[in-house]
Amino acid sequence: MMRMLMRRSSKQLRPRNWFLFKQLESGSQNLSVNGITFFSFYFPQIVFLFHLIYTLVKDYCFCNFFSNFLSLTKFHCNLSVLMKKAHKTMQAMKLVNPFASLSEEIKSTILDCLDEDSETKKSFSLVCKSFHSIESHQRKTLKPLYIELISRILTRYPLIHHVDLTYCPRVEDRVLWSISNAYWSTLKSINLSRSRFFTHMGLSSLASKCWGLIELDLSNATELTDAGAAAIAEAKNLEKLWMARCKLVSDIGIGCIAVGCKKLKLICLKWCVRLTDLGVGLIATKCKDIQSLDLSYLLITEKCLVPILQLQYLKELILVECPGIDDVGLGILKESCKSLEVLNISKCHNMSNVGLFSLINGAERLSHLSLAYGSAVTDDFAKCWYKLSGLKSIKLDGCLVTFSTIKAIGDWCVSLKELSLCKCPGVTDEGVSYIAQRLLQLQKLDITCCHKITCASIDSITNSCSSLTSLRMEACCMVAQEAIVLIGQRCQSLKELDITDNEIDDEGLESISRCTKLLSLKMGVCPNITDCGLSHVAMSCQKLIELDLYRCISITDDGIAAVANGCPALESINMAHCDKVTDASLLSLSQCLQLKVLEIRGCPCVSSVGLSAVATNCKKLSILDIKKCCNIDDTGMISLARYSQYLKQINLSYCPVTDAGLVALASISRLQNMTILHVTGLTPNGVVAALFAFRGLMKVKLHTSFKASIPQSVHSVMEHRGCVFHWRNKAFQVETDPNGWQIQLPRHDG
Amino acid sequence: MSSPEEKTLILKSSDNEEFLVKESVAVQCITIKNLVEDGCDLDAIPLLNVDSKNLAWIIEFMEKYADSTSTDAEKKDFDTEFVKKPFNDVLGLILAANYLNFPALMDVMCDACANEMKLWSVEQVREKFHIQNDYTEEEEKAVRAENFWAFE
Numbered sequence: 001m002m003r004m005l006m007r008r009s010s011k012q013l014r015p016r017n018w019f020l021f022k023q024l025e026s027g028s029q030n031l032s033v034n035g036i037t038f039f040s041f042y043f044p045q046i047v048f049l050f051h052l053i054y055t056l057v058k059d060y061c062f063c064n065f066f067s068n069f070l071s072l073t074k075f076h077c078n079l080s081v082l083m084k085k086a087h088k089t090m091q092a093m094k095l096v097n098p099f100a101s102l103s104e105e106i107k108s109t110i111l112d113c114l115d116e117d118s119e120t121k122k123s124f125s126l127v128c129k130s131f132h133s134i135e136s137h138q139r140k141t142l143k144p145l146y147i148e149l150i151s152r153i154l155t156r157y158p159l160i161h162h163v164d165l166t167y168c169p170r171v172e173d174r175v176l177w178s179i180s181n182a183y184w185s186t187l188k189s190i191n192l193s194r195s196r197f198f199t200h201m202g203l204s205s206l207a208s209k210c211w212g213l214i215e216l217d218l219s220n221a222t223e224l225t226d227a228g229a230a231a232i233a234e235a236k237n238l239e240k241l242w243m244a245r246c247k248l249v250s251d252i253g254i255g256c257i258a259v260g261c262k263k264l265k266l267i268c269l270k271w272c273v274r275l276t277d278l279g280v281g282l283i284a285t286k287c288k289d290i291q292s293l294d295l296s297y298l299l300i301t302e303k304c305l306v307p308i309l310q311l312q313y314l315k316e317l318i319l320v321e322c323p324g325i326d327d328v329g330l331g332i333l334k335e336s337c338k339s340l341e342v343l344n345i346s347k348c349h350n351m352s353n354v355g356l357f358s359l360i361n362g363a364e365r366l367s368h369l370s371l372a373y374g375s376a377v378t379d380d381f382a383k384c385w386y387k388l389s390g391l392k393s394i395k396l397d398g399c400l401v402t403f404s405t406i407k408a409i410g411d412w413c414v415s416l417k418e419l420s421l422c423k424c425p426g427v428t429d430e431g432v433s434y435i436a437q438r439l440l441q442l443q444k445l446d447i448t449c450c451h452k453i454t455c456a457s458i459d460s461i462t463n464s465c466s467s468l469t470s471l472r473m474e475a476c477c478m479v480a481q482e483a484i485v486l487i488g489q490r491c492q493s494l495k496e497l498d499i500t501d502n503e504i505d506d507e508g509l510e511s512i513s514r515c516t517k518l519l520s521l522k523m524g525v526c527p528n529i530t531d532c533g534l535s536h537v538a539m540s541c542q543k544l545i546e547l548d549l550y551r552c553i554s555i556t557d558d559g560i561a562a563v564a565n566g567c568p569a570l571e572s573i574n575m576a577h578c579d580k581v582t583d584a585s586l587l588s589l590s591q592c593l594q595l596k597v598l599e600i601r602g603c604p605c606v607s608s609v610g611l612s613a614v615a616t617n618c619k620k621l622s623i624l625d626i627k628k629c630c631n632i633d634d635t636g637m638i639s640l641a642r643y644s645q646y647l648k649q650i651n652l653s654y655c656p657v658t659d660a661g662l663v664a665l666a667s668i669s670r671l672q673n674m675t676i677l678h679v680t681g682l683t684p685n686g687v688v689a690a691l692f693a694f695r696g697l698m699k700v701k702l703h704t705s706f707k708a709s710i711p712q713s714v715h716s717v718m719e720h721r722g723c724v725f726h727w728r729n730k731a732f733q734v735e736t737d738p739n740g741w742q743i744q745l746p747r748h749d750g
Numbered sequence: 751m752s753s754p755e756e757k758t759l760i761l762k763s764s765d766n767e768e769f770l771v772k773e774s775v776a777v778q779c780i781t782i783k784n785l786v787e788d789g790c791d792l793d794a795i796p797l798l799n800v801d802s803k804n805l806a807w808i809i810e811f812m813e814k815y816a817d818s819t820s821t822d823a824e825k826k827d828f829d830t831e832f833v834k835k836p837f838n839d840v841l842g843l844i845l846a847a848n849y850l851n852f853p854a855l856m857d858v859m860c861d862a863c864a865n866e867m868k869l870w871s872v873e874q875v876r877e878k879f880h881i882q883n884d885y886t887e888e889e890e891k892a893v894r895a896e897n898f899w900a901f902e
């Protein structure tokens with residue numbers, strides 16, 4: 001039909017129209033734009049043609065036909081002129097209001113670029129009703145805050161693929177039923193890992209209605225029974241399933257899942273302690289597509305490993321602390337899995353190198369091996385490293401590593417990129433130097449708590465490993481200051497450096513500031529570094545995201561100001577027990593708009609003024625630790641309540657906050673985790689009032705002295721909401737001599 | 751018409767300006783690629799919805815991306831400089847990229863547009879796009895409340 005029109009149009013126009021037509025053909029999905037073009041050029045011809053036919057049929061008279069033809073031609077010319085004018089006006093309009101000509105599809109594409117930025121998308125939806133509609137159809141991920149408001153959201157957003165309920169501690173079956181009704185055709189993934197109170201009936205409606213469901217996270221569903229597992233089995237297309245800590249699920253339940261979810265690729269059964277070889281064996285036999293299997297802490301034996309190692313696509317096998325797997329049992333295994341790439345047998349105390357070799361015999365693609373805190377690494381083992389020459393990552397944390405083991409690794413595992421010798425007591429300079437000279441591709445090295453290492457090791461490492469991106473050497477106390485200078489001079493591709501509890505001074509820091517690509521720098525317990533050294537780092541390491549200055553007691557406001565000015569991408573800073581730091585530091589830090597984690601515990605000179613400054617500007621603040629900040633009071637809490645809407649976790653133990661301050665915090669809708677030990681300004685009534693006001697709280701740490709004064713009815717209400725109390729019995733601590741903590745090694749906060 | 755050497759196409763903008771582009775570079779635009787495959791490349795290819803200003807930029811972009819010697823980092827730097835244009839031009843380029851079906855340019859420009867929008871408030875968006883607020887006061891309040899309280 002179109003081609004017929006083409007032939008009848010005037011010859012001069014033909015080449016142009018032909019190209020237009022071809023363009024339309026190829027760009028037909030852009031119909032809205034091309035449609036305008038089509039009509040503006042074809043319409044006159046179409047109208048003319050139909051008018052001509054009509055006239056001919058009507059008149060049957062040549063004379064009339066001729067006069068009509070002339071008048072129609074005039075009409076055609078006028079129409080043509082009009083259409084061209086209209087086209088020009090439309091083009092002009094585009095210049096004034098270009099956004100109007102963007103199709104819904106393009107607007108949706110622009111919104112796709114904002115997928116990580118929910119706030120901007122929300123602003124978009126407020127512009128006008130049509131934008132609201134576009135945003136409603138574009139959004140694919142939903143993370144509800146209050147479960148009571150979910151029904152409105154389900155109507156507003158009809159095309160959700162992924163629902164994340166981690167902010168909702170109480171999710172009942174009716175909620176799951178509403179979600180499955182709303183998103184039966186689109187839902188792909190749902191996260192219920194922090195929610196309780198749903199039963200197998202809710203799960204059944206999800207699994208059976210949402211046929212596209214491929215990911216389901218049910219970790220921590222400690223009350224889930226076999227009936228729940230049978231409900232999961234109805235999700236026939238399920239590919240990824242996390243069931244960590246589902247303690248009540250037994251072999252029967254897992255058997256149902258094995259039979260029902262044939263397409264499973266990933267399953268995590270960590271801590272599902274009722275499972276035995278039978279259940280796990282069924283998964284391995286029925287779900288042939290499994291790629292990743294986590295069976296940590298289960299009481300399984302080598303019997304289930306037989307079918308597991310026959311899985312054709314198995315890539316990852318995690319068997320942390322499986323006491324039932326031992327050498328004797330492993331001896332029966334003929335051959336390992338050829339496709340296996342990642343194996344983790346940390347804490348398997350009954351497995352030695354003999355058992356390990358039965359497990360990896362024939363696993364040619366093995367690239368990641370973790371033997372942390374286990375018994376497999378012995379001198380005998382050293383003879384067999386040649387079988388593991390393809391390894392890229394080895395973790396030997398806490399193992400009794402001797403020189404022969406390290407020598408063997410250095411000799412054979414030449415493509416090694418990542419090596420962890422954290423807390424290995426036997427590591428010496430001889431070993432580290434040997435390995436450094438041979439593992440030239442090493443990118444990540446962890447020698448935390450290797451107390452025998454001295455400067456010589458650091459010299460070797462920095463000389464040979466030029467591609468080093470991560471170095472962790474916390475508590476290598478024999479390493480002298482000179483070594484740190486070498487790190488800065490030679491390892492300039494470093495992105496992560498942990499020199500906590502090392503001898504380092506400003507000269508060392510000045511050298512480290514040459515590592516301009518640093519993202520994470522941990523220098524806890526370095527009392528000799530001062531503002532001078534810190535400002536070198538601040539000026540050069542502009543990409544810094546994380547900075548740990550725990551107990552760096554010589555740091556003052558000037559140093560922190562330098563960091564705030566020089567590191568705009570800063571997200572996490574720890575200034576705990578830096579007692580010279582005052583409000584001025586917090587004022588400077590308020591420039592770091594990306595700040596998410598702030599730890600200022602034990603800083604007596606900061607007050608509510610500083611905290612308010614941070615709260616006002618750092619809108620992304622989500623973790624705050626102000627324990628023992630004896631000058632932060634209710635005013636600080638009120639600022640947080642007003643501005644820090646993303647706050648998830650707060651520790652205000654020992655702060656002079658009263659009931660009013662605590663209740664103010666309740667307006668922060670995302671607060672989930674709160675520690676309020678020894679807050680002397682609180683009364684039982686105040687705490688009860690606050691607890692009622694918090695809607696999304698999941699975990700509260702309180703002193704046991706409050707337990708008796710909170711009525712049982714309040715306990716029930718909180719439990720009903722999904723909030724868990726953690727009672728602590730720590731006595732009131734007055735800060736003793738500041739060096740008393742040095743006896744504990746290493747430093748790890750809870 | 752298959753010749754072993756590099757063929758040059760003539761692209762004509764809506765304001766009749768002609769641009770010479772190598773075929774291997776121009777076929778990044780799927781619209782042009784289809785035209786060439788259908789054998790319509792004898793004369794100049796008229797691109798009626800793309801004016802000369804946009805076409806010049808698009809050709810610059812295409813040439814950078816067709817160049818196999820430039821690394822990813824270089825391309826990223828080029829993109830960063832390329833998107834530093836007034837917002838109306840960014841939108842114009844998006845429309846042109848859509849018309850020509852040029853995915854690489856579309857991605858870069860949509861990203862630039864999104865990044866610009868991140869910095870604006872609701873009122874600024876309305877101003878920039880000359881959009882009338884058709885919400886009533888109650889409706890707007892309800893949407894704001896929903897946005898704030900109901901989900902992240």
